[in-house]
Amino acid sequence: MTHPLRGQSAIVGAVDAVSPTGSLDRTASQLEVDMVRAALDDAGLSIRDVDSVISTSGMMASLDLAERMGVRGRYTDTTMTGGSSFEVHVEHAAAAISAGYCEVAVIVYAATPRSGKNPFAGGPSMGGDLPFLEWDLPYGFGLPASSYSLAARRHMHEYGTTSEQLAEIAVAFRAWAAKNPNAYRRDPISVDDVLASPMVAEPLHKLDCCLVTDGAGALVMTSAERARDLRRSPVYVLGAGTAHTHGMSISQMPDLTTSGAAVSGPNAFAMAGVRPADVDVVELYDSFTITALMTLEDLGFCAKGEGGAFVEGGRLGPGGDLPTNTNGGGLSYTHPGMYGMFVLVEAVRQLRGEVVDRQVAGAEIAVANGCGGVLSCTSTIVLGTESTL
């Protein structure tokens, strides 16, 4: 039986702002409004059509942003799950639109850690009386790599995964970035380059780690019915799922080698009525190479523990069997702190067939997977073109 929410809503506007310099010359507040305007232009809608503003940066973020845009909303969401927030927002907006709570929702993100203040310095992940401060930070945690490296080591221990295999992921995404004029890092790299880059948190090298750049993006969503009258080909939400396993302390992660995508992925695929083998293009959160490897396993593209062998031979890169992170990913395109927005924007672009050089020919089904915190919360969105309905 078809899931009642399958294909009932669509992404009709999708834009981002990313510079090859890594820096943007506007403030995050300016970028938020500019992104909304650009995404609405993309959709062929105006701000007067918007009845839901969804955003997650700061206290009462969506209300503040809506006020700055003169929107009085009838549905709102400020869910904060780190880098997976935007996939969760799409999931929530799809349900809200299908239930009639709102008709046109905008989802926005902007951050300028490269040109401005690092959002992690004194930001929400370090604030308050989080257990992380008392039980982790004194031991020298802090850099995200300090936690993700623990997952990488355990994966190596249990499954024999190697640094060379993790490096293959960085190499493949860099090869995609070479085709993206807005990517921050475009020079080709080899496995040896990754292994020769400085160790940050063994076993993760510098080139196993994501960038720090400015970046912004926005999505517009509406009902499938209204989407058909708009400017662009709708990209339908076929399935969605979210799962979380712990908060900011990786000592609380039940299994260091399995992320929530092992739950959010199958749930999203079941809702969409598709299997991993049906997917034409994958956009996933690559905060680190290990994040990408675990996500591919957890989503079911290969069995648990086989990710290392799976990514060998350029499978994820241009010309490979499973085109993944076709914009270059958080490792080579952009990473302003919460990369999940760009996962969705690139998935939409691929399904519209609007990118040059890096277009996956005939792409009809895409998976966008966000991962936030320290492998804490994943959210999986399955998207499809009109032909998949």
Add this chain to the structure above:
Amino acid sequence: MPRLEPSSTPLSEPFWEATRSKQLLVQRCDECQAVVWYPRDRCPSCLGDQLRWIEASGRGEVHTFNVMRKPGNPMMADLTPYVIALVELEEGHRMATNVVGCEPEEVHCGMAVEVAWDVELTDGRRLPVFRPVG
């Protein structure tokens, strides 16, 4: 620069006070017997509010670890490189900690370790770290 010193809270104070006499405590739930780490005021297994402090054996094994070649926070600069580990204790809980007393290259998953009290904080509390057994 001294390493970051955790603040004690009313909830965690018994744990921190016990470190002055080199005792490693952990909580156990009176209702469901779950061993609870880090300290809570409600049991994450059954939501019970009767959590009792018990002394842990201080023995366990390295579940996973890294070698921090870049300090994870600025106060660790003088200690870099250092090893962060998750140690699984005999009681079954996993603690974030450091492994000391051996070269980083000697640490491995499954390595038998025991609590060590080398790290004294400025107020006399100690930060439990672990070293190879024997």
